[in-house]
Amino acid sequence: MIELIIAFFLTAASVVGLVMAFGWRNLHFRLLSHDIKKWQSEGWVSPKNAALILDDKRPKGLAGRLVFLVGLLGALLLLFSAISFVAANWDEMSRLARLTWLIIILWTTFLVGWRFTANERPRLAEIAYALGVGLFGVNITLIAQMFHIDSHPPNGVLMWTIGALAAAALLRSKAALALTFFGAITWSLMEVVTYDAHIHWPFLLVWGAAFALTLWIRWSFAHHLAFASLLIWSIVALVNSATDGHWSPHGTLFLFIMMFTLMLAIAFVWQLKSVQTQPYGFANWLERYAIIGLLPSLFTLQTIPLKASKSLYYMSTNPQDAAGSMLQGSFGWLPLASLLLIGAILLMVVAWRAKLLRSLDLAIFIAIIAGTLLFALISIPNIFGADGWLITKATYKFLATWIYGAAFLAMLIWLIAFGHARGSDLYVWVALASFAIEVLYIYFSIFNSLLETSLFFLVGGILTIGLAFFLYRLHQRLEGTSPPVSEAVS
Amino acid sequence: MINLKQALKDRPLFGRPMGLTSLITAIATLCILTGMLGAMIWGRISLLQNGTQIVLKTAPVDPRDLLRGYFVRLRYDISRISPNELEEPPSLEEMKIGFNKHANIFVKLQPDENGFWSPISLHRAIPSGERRPQSVFIRGRVQYGTCRHKSLQKRKCTYTIRYGIEKFFADRKRAKKLEDFGRQQSPQIAELRKQIRELEKSYRRPWQKPDKAERLANKDLSAQLAPMRTRLSKLREQNRLDMAKRFAIIARIDKQTGEAAISGLQLDGKRFYEERLF
Numbered sequence: 001m002i003e004l005i006i007a008f009f010l011t012a013a014s015v016v017g018l019v020m021a022f023g024w025r026n027l028h029f030r031l032l033s034h035d036i037k038k039w040q041s042e043g044w045v046s047p048k049n050a051a052l053i054l055d056d057k058r059p060k061g062l063a064g065r066l067v068f069l070v071g072l073l074g075a076l077l078l079l080f081s082a083i084s085f086v087a088a089n090w091d092e093m094s095r096l097a098r099l100t101w102l103i104i105i106l107w108t109t110f111l112v113g114w115r116f117t118a119n120e121r122p123r124l125a126e127i128a129y130a131l132g133v134g135l136f137g138v139n140i141t142l143i144a145q146m147f148h149i150d151s152h153p154p155n156g157v158l159m160w161t162i163g164a165l166a167a168a169a170l171l172r173s174k175a176a177l178a179l180t181f182f183g184a185i186t187w188s189l190m191e192v193v194t195y196d197a198h199i200h201w202p203f204l205l206v207w208g209a210a211f212a213l214t215l216w217i218r219w220s221f222a223h224h225l226a227f228a229s230l231l232i233w234s235i236v237a238l239v240n241s242a243t244d245g246h247w248s249p250h251g252t253l254f255l256f257i258m259m260f261t262l263m264l265a266i267a268f269v270w271q272l273k274s275v276q277t278q279p280y281g282f283a284n285w286l287e288r289y290a291i292i293g294l295l296p297s298l299f300t301l302q303t304i305p306l307k308a309s310k311s312l313y314y315m316s317t318n319p320q321d322a323a324g325s326m327l328q329g330s331f332g333w334l335p336l337a338s339l340l341l342i343g344a345i346l347l348m349v350v351a352w353r354a355k356l357l358r359s360l361d362l363a364i365f366i367a368i369i370a371g372t373l374l375f376a377l378i379s380i381p382n383i384f385g386a387d388g389w390l391i392t393k394a395t396y397k398f399l400a401t402w403i404y405g406a407a408f409l410a411m412l413i414w415l416i417a418f419g420h421a422r423g424s425d426l427y428v429w430v431a432l433a434s435f436a437i438e439v440l441y442i443y444f445s446i447f448n449s450l451l452e453t454s455l456f457f458l459v460g461g462i463l464t465i466g467l468a469f470f471l472y473r474l475h476q477r478l479e480g481t482s483p484p485v486s487e488a489v490s
Numbered sequence: 491m492i493n494l495k496q497a498l499k500d501r502p503l504f505g506r507p508m509g510l511t512s513l514i515t516a517i518a519t520l521c522i523l524t525g526m527l528g529a530m531i532w533g534r535i536s537l538l539q540n541g542t543q544i545v546l547k548t549a550p551v552d553p554r555d556l557l558r559g560y561f562v563r564l565r566y567d568i569s570r571i572s573p574n575e576l577e578e579p580p581s582l583e584e585m586k587i588g589f590n591k592h593a594n595i596f597v598k599l600q601p602d603e604n605g606f607w608s609p610i611s612l613h614r615a616i617p618s619g620e621r622r623p624q625s626v627f628i629r630g631r632v633q634y635g636t637c638r639h640k641s642l643q644k645r646k647c648t649y650t651i652r653y654g655i656e657k658f659f660a661d662r663k664r665a666k667k668l669e670d671f672g673r674q675q676s677p678q679i680a681e682l683r684k685q686i687r688e689l690e691k692s693y694r695r696p697w698q699k700p701d702k703a704e705r706l707a708n709k710d711l712s713a714q715l716a717p718m719r720t721r722l723s724k725l726r727e728q729n730r731l732d733m734a735k736r737f738a739i740i741a742r743i744d745k746q747t748g749e750a751a752i753s754g755l756q757l758d759g760k761r762f763y764e765e766r767l768f
Contacts, residue, residue: 096768099531107520114516136523143527145561147534148752151654152631159530163523170519171512195592 032057095146102139109135130175133164154190161187165210174219180210185229198240203233223282249304254376256297258340264290265347268356295434302404341369364414371407405442432471439467535767537751541742542626544607549733550672561659562668567734568609572648578611589632595651596627596748628653629748655750679725686718
């Protein structure tokens with residue numbers, strides 16, 4: 001029964017998803033047609049170009065799409081029927097029969113994929129290959145179940161990842177390659193989280209093989225997958241190695257900030273070569289990842305209360321361990337963060353000398369590094385922190401709310417200008433959203449307990465409207481002064 | 491008739507796979523994937539066929555129903571080992587450097603007079619040379635270990651070890667039987683649980699904002715409940731031990747690697763279920 005319910009929901013979800021996708025494309029085409037008519041009347045687009053654009057974006061015929069939909073639905077239903085048949089008759093079937101079924105389903109799916117490839121229907125082939133790789137994982141689980149294997153679950157995920165990698169290499173399948181990256185990072189995280197592997201080096205072997213394949217297949221989206229998986233692995237490895245597995249919030253966040261800053265610096269230096277040839281290449285993506293990673297990290301740093309840093313530091317009960325562990329928990333992140341910091345500053349200076357960064361940009365980045373380092377240092381317990389002699393909780397709160405908050409807001413205003421200079425709407429909108437969140441955060445943290453409820457909302461409302469007006473004016477001003485996108489990129 | 495030579499010439503093997511070439515690559519992929527699954531199956535089959543048979547006391551402790559199917563979680567007598575209770579306890583040095591969390595551990599087992607296999611000693615690797623005639627080494631992984639520092643000096647510590655045979659997947663009927671068996675409890679436990687539940691009802695939780703008198707009453711209740719809870723956990727452990735005297739699994743061990751695989755179940759000294767190879 002449960003298998004039927006799951007099959008029903010999965011099938012229903014796929015149908016709804018496909019219908020929505022179909023509806024969205026139609027809606028998009030109608031909106032585009034409307035806009036193009038307007039642009040044509042304004043004389044921005046010639047009738048010939050308008051016809052070409054519309055032809056390119058026109059949804060394919062309903063009949064063809066329906067065939068695709070029904071075909072996909074049929075394939076899904078066939079797959080579910082095969083799995084449901086196995087699941088429903090699992091108890092009655094002998095092991096040999098079960099294994100035969102599993103292998104037949106696996107072979108059928110891949111051969112269907114091959115058929116689509118041969119008929120030059122690559123999208124359908126990719127769907128079949130994705131199903132096939134998924135089924136390979138199901139087979140591993142079911143064989144483990146059949147033989148009561150419960151030894152080391154990450155090994156099963158590794159086996160699946162290697163299978164996906166083999167399929168991606170031999171079939172040049174993008175879907176299998178994407179699943180390889182997914183499997184590799186899942187395997188690594190399982191080893192780290194469940195089995196305490198502080199730095200899971202074997203991940204790099206699998207990742208390296210998958211990345212080489214990415215270069216061979218030349219699929220740009222896979223670069224993002226490769227980068228995202230490596231980033232997740234690096235963050236976990238950095239934090240684990242610096243804090244001996246005992247995460248200290250301020251130090252951890254500082255490591256994050258340093259890592260994103262280094263990424264940003266690499267992106268700037270990378271642009272030295274790639275800008276002329278490939279203006280929207282991977283360096284630009286790297287820059288975007290870094291800035292989008294940097295903002296929440298910088299925001300979160302001010303939200304950690306001082307007392308939390310002490311309670312989360314590792315305190316061993318063994319007197320022999322105590323000194324070392326305290327040192328590890330409190331300062332362990334410093335050597336690594338220092339290396340990242342030096343690397344980031346050096347690369348930024350290189351980018352500045354090559355005139356890819358303005359002096360103001362360089363100064364802002366160095367201020368971010370210095371400010372957050374200072375903030376992370378004063379949170380160390382027993383020296384500066386709550387129990388120390390320099391910073392009291394009240395001083396820390398004042399620093400976090402007013403000084404850090406003000407500096408963060410100033411940095412966001414700079415980011416808006418930076419976004420305009422680069423011709424990036426993304427930076428502008430992310431900075432505007434962060435600006436609004438920061439102002440509301442400061443307002444909530446200061447006035448929540450001081451003002452009465454009605455007054456609190458009244459002031460909040462006025463402040464939000466004022467903020468919107470300020471941001472609108474700022475945006476208008478920058479719009480008026482920013483260079484055209486093409487100039488900014490070149 | 492397909493002209494293989496011409497087909498390969500038209501569609502190179504390492505270019506975009508089409509037609510015959512893609513069929514060859516698809517079949518090669520399938521052979522690799524099937525081979526990987528085959529190796530997994532073959533490893534188990536050969537272990538079940540050639541491994542040394544042992545009988546381990548166990549109790550189904552935690553019946554569960556997941557998407558993977560029905561299974562019961564098994565806890566063995568050898569799942570928790572106190573080094574000081576072993577016939578050949580490890581040295582302090584051995585315990586200091588080895589047997590960390592998640593480390594591989596090899597437990598030497600030997601059958602007792604009732605035919606159940608019990609632990610004799612702990613090792614970091616299977617020792618070469620010395621071997622008792624009827625002993626085997628089972629490979630496990632340390633899940634938790636309390637043998638550190640002060641407890642290490644007194645050796646009042648335990649290792650919780652997983653051997654990779656802690657789940658028994660079964661069909662619905664058999665899983666239900668095992669579940670019922672695992673849930674059997676002595677009337678003493680049922681009575682004590684009832685008493686605890688009754689007392690807990692009158693406890694005022696912090697979110698219920700207890701006044702001063704209620705906080706005092708809470709303190710009295712806590713004092714009353716603490717020994718009852720300790721007694722309950724002792725009774726449960728005793729219940730598990732009683733169950734383990736009746737219920738056992740039959741496993742096969744690979745003498746070279748120490749890997750274990752479940753091959754059957756035993757109740758009251760009689761084998762009532764045997765795994766078929768295929």
